[in-house]
Amino acid sequence: MKLMRAALALLFLSCLAQAVDPISFGLAAVGAASALTGLLSSYPRLYCYFRDCCNHARVLNSTGDSSHTQRACEAENRMALQVNLDRKLFGQHLVKKVVLKAVTGFLKNQNPKKPLTLSLHGWTGTGKNLVSRIIAENIYKGGLKSPYVHQFVSTLHFAHVVDINKYKDQLQAWIRGNVSVCERSIFIFDEMDKMHAGLIDAIKPFLDYYEQLDGISYRKAIFIFLSNAGAERITQIALDFWRSGKQREELQLKDLDPLLSVAVFNNKNSGFWHSSLIDKNLIDYFVPFLPLEYRHVKMCVAAELQARRYVADPEIISRVAEEMTYFPKAEKIYSDKGCKTVAAKLDFYL
Incomplete structure (x- = not known):
């Protein structure tokens, strides 16, 4: 407890030292920041509580944690990821299932054979950037701002x-x-559908099954690709399901994965066009983001209201959702912008 209080006091001075010019603040604050770094680095768990650490799970293992404690940490991390996906991502049952299993399974494996490679596909506003942010935040407390997320x-x-x-x-x-x-x-590679063909193949060696390349192992890295490519195919399959009277939740990954990879590989407007990453099966999961329905847009509005600490007013939620445009023209099932403009439209009512 004394150690924690001392660390908090030093952390406060450290934050002040970063916020104010060290010369004007005085050398005492700079010394306190140095002392904090020395103190926390002597206690890896404490250090990583305050600062982002590379591969924090490995640090915990090296401190002599029992297997029971390690399993408890893994279960907690899995639960945290699942809770974040459930609270923030709507209408994407396939995404939740694939991402949860892929990420937690990969992080649990202390000796993976290759880096984890996810390719997220779907229309704008369906949650691709959100999921990449959730993954980053569940591995590093700094999320996209972490020095280990690029x-x-x-x-x-x-x-x-x-x-x-x-x-x-x-x-x-x-x-x-x-x-x-x-x-x-x-x-994280965003806008893969706008990347010049052939460029992404430059990273093929890093995604392959090599133990090391020039003394460096890439097997514990994570690569995430975001793309609109294949969205038309995803929408058509979802629409066929709807027209046949089936629920979207009945869609399974096997209904989409093979068709999606082929569609992306043959799309001349995609950075994956005839890519060796697909040809050599180096992408572990093609993750399809389904187009969002009216009910999902309402969930997005409610979540945005909650994030802004407003009451989830049903009238406001319905008005914002109704302002969105939907397709196809006849059925008007899917939002053509997903939840992309929800925040902007909500500003008008608040």
């Missing part, structure tokens, strides 16, 4: 096709450098 946006980081060879070299160097610092690094 996000690439195709239209920003790989904008010019004439520079594709330079991008390949930079991408390999970036991944190599970050994994050498933290083997449990997370790499």
Whole structure:
């Protein structure tokens, strides 16, 4: 308890030292920050309570935790991930099932044969960015802001096709450098449907079954790809289910996975077009995000109200959901923007 109180006091001074110019604040705060770092680094659990640690689970193992404690931690982590998915993600029963099993199973495995590679597909606003953020937050407390989570946006980081060879070299160097610092690094590639064909193949060696490459193991890293490619195929299958009188929850991954991978592989407007990552079966899971229905949009509105600490007013929820546009024209089942504009539309009523 005394150790915790001392750490909290030093942490307070450390935060002040970061918020104020050290020269004006005085050397005492800087010394306190240094003392905090020294104190916490001597106690890995305490240190990782306050700061993001690379592969915190491995740190816990190295401190001599019993297998019983480790199993309890794994169960707690799985429950936390499931709770976050249930509270924040709507209408995506396949996504919840696949992501929960894939991520928790991978993190539990102390000797994976290759990195975990997830490819998330679906229309905008269906939850792809949300799921990647939830995964990051359940592994590192800093989430997307953690120094061990790296996000690439195709239209920003790989904008010019004439520079594709330079991008390949930079991408390999970036991944190599970050994994050498933290083997449990997370790499998120957004807008894969806008990436130049052939570029993503530059990272193929890092996703393969190599034990090491130039002395570095990539087997504990996580790669997540986000794309609109294949969304048309997903929607058509979901629509066929609806028209045949079946519930969307009856859809299984086997109904979508083979067709989705083929559709993405043959899509000339996708960064995965004829990609060796697909051809060599290096993507572990193609995760389909179904188009969202009116009832799911209402859930998104209610969740946004709750996040802003407002009462979930049924009238406001219905009004916002009704302002969204739906397709196909005849049936008007699915929101064409998912929940993408819910927050903006809600501003009008609040």
